[in-house]
Amino acid sequence: MKISIGDVALPGDYCEEICEVAEKSKVIIGPGLRKEADRVYITKPGVLKKRSPCTYWVDSYQKRYVPSRGENIIGVVVQKAGDIFRVDVGGSITAALSYLSFEGATKKNRPEVQVGDVVYAKMLVASKDMEPELVCVDSHGKKGRLGVLTDGFVFKCSLNLIRKILNPSCPLLESLKNEWPFEVAAGMNGRIWIKANSMRETIAVGNAILGAEYLNDEEIKTMCNNIAAILAGHVS
C-alpha cells in the first residue's frame, strides 16, 4: 500500500515521496526502510518519520537489539578468550572486544577486566555476517565516556525508551539533573546503567526512566517533580 510521512507503516508498504525527493537530492534511508528496484519499501512495522532535510526512518517498537556501527552499548563480559573478551550485547551473538582497545593498554599492560564486568563500548564493526566488534577508545586513543562501569545498577528496557530519553527534546534528564547527584549510561541495545549515592536515589532514577516510556513531555515533567518530592521527604 502507498503511504506517506507520519503514517503507520507495515512491512511491504512503499513510500513514493522518498523516491520523488531522491530524484533531486541525496536521501538517507534509516532503519526500517529498504530500496528495492525502483521503490522504497518498509521492512518494519511502525510510524514513518522524516527529519529535515532528507532523512527518513521507521520508528518501530523493538526489544531485540540488532548491532549497527557507531552505536554506544552496554555489554556484559561473558568470556575471556585469548586476546579478546566476549561481550553479551543482547544481539544474536556475542561481540568481540580486544584487550588492546582500552585506553593505555599494551601487550604487557593488560586492562583489568573480569568476566561479569559491565562495559560501555562503541560498535566498531557490525555487519550482517560477522561477529560484531567493540572498542572502548575513540580514534585518538582516549577513553572519553567509554570503559568499564563499576558499581551501579543495570536494567533492561525497550530500544524505543533509550531513543526517547536520549532525544535532545526529552525533558526527563533535564528535569532530574538538578535534583540529586547521579550518573547514567544508556546503551542503544536497551540497557541502562545507573549510579547514585544511595539505593533510594538509584531506584528513583530507574523508576523515572521506566515510567517515562508511555508519557508525553508534560506528564514526564510532573512525574519527575513527584518523584523528587517523594525522595526529598515532602510527601510520604
Added chain:
Amino acid sequence: MAANKKPQLPKSVLDMKFMKKTKERIEKELENTQDIEGLYSNIITSEMRHASGNYISESSFIYCEDLIEGRLSFKGMNPEIERLMESENKKYNSDEGSEMQKDVSDDILCKKMDSLKKRKWSASPGKCEIKRKKNK
C-alpha cells in the same frame, strides 16, 4: 557520466619524446578498463551500476534522530564525565551562537591589508636591486 571523466593529456603532449612512458601507461590503463567492461558486461547490468543512486542507507537510529551521547553525570557524581559534557556543550553553544567578537572591524582590516600590500610591492623591487649589487 561525461562530466566526471578523468582529465586527459592532449595528444600533442603525449607525442613528445619525454612522455613516452606516460603514453604507454595510459594506453595500458585504457586497455585494462575496456577488458574489464567487456568481461562482465553480460553480468553487470546498467541497473546495477545505477542502483545506489541518491540513496544512502543507514542502519543506526543515532544519526537519524540526532541523539545525544548516552553517558551522563549530574551534580558531581563523576567529575570526569561532567568535564567532557561541559566542553562539548561549550563547543555546541559557540557553533550555534553568533560569530566571534571582532577586535578589528572588517573596514579597518581591509584598509590595513591594502596598505600592507602596497608596501610589499614597493619593497620587493628594492630588495632585488640590493641583491644584484651584491652579486656584482
